[in-house]
Amino acid sequence: MTKINVLYTSTEGNTKSFIEKLQVIAEKEGDVFEARVIGDETDYANETEPYVAIVPTYLNGGTGTGPEVTEIFTNALGEYIEFGRNQHYLKGVIGSGNRNFNVQFNLTAIRYAKKFNVPMVFAYELRGSKFDAEKAYALIRPLFGE
Numbered sequence: 001m002t003k004i005n006v007l008y009t010s011t012e013g014n015t016k017s018f019i020e021k022l023q024v025i026a027e028k029e030g031d032v033f034e035a036r037v038i039g040d041e042t043d044y045a046n047e048t049e050p051y052v053a054i055v056p057t058y059l060n061g062g063t064g065t066g067p068e069v070t071e072i073f074t075n076a077l078g079e080y081i082e083f084g085r086n087q088h089y090l091k092g093v094i095g096s097g098n099r100n101f102n103v104q105f106n107l108t109a110i111r112y113a114k115k116f117n118v119p120m121v122f123a124y125e126l127r128g129s130k131f132d133a134e135k136a137y138a139l140i141r142p143l144f145g146e
Ligand SMILES: Cc1cc2nc3c(=O)[nH]c(=O)nc-3n(C[C@H](O)[C@H](O)[C@H](O)COP(=O)(O)O)c2cc1C
Pocket: 009, 010, 011, 012, 013, 014, 015, 016, 056, 057, 058, 059, 096, 097, 098, 099, 101, 104, 105, 106, 107, 125, 126, 127
């Protein structure tokens, strides 16, 4: 039995749908899966266990990948990770987006991984498929020991 903790954000529900796919897999595996949404209304708290962050991409300010392109809607999750020692417990990032955004596909997760110095474990589009969830699950499970 492995305990998997996930912090995520979901503005339009796609990431939430992916989380639900992971939850189904966890139940089959007999693992404990705890996913918490982090939004603007979430109070800061001190994480005490390892977790992965799952973040979609919402960007403003152009079509490139430079500093003029800024994160929107997902900022609360990044700020939560920065709070206290929460960064210390972050083991990896899973990201999503829409490939129509070309070079900006999945850019927020790529930025989080770089900023927090953890692996960018997996990327998927929109709600992700069941197969995507299985791949992602197999990649994150070892990050929680066993
Ligand atoms: C205003 C807006 C900007 C977006 N910008 C990007 C982007 O820069 N790169 C990308 O890969 N996807 C982008 N997307 C697609 C979202 O990341 C994608 O729809 C994702 O599945 C949304 O997740 P959610 O439903 O959990 O909020 C954008 C979507 C919207 C509505």
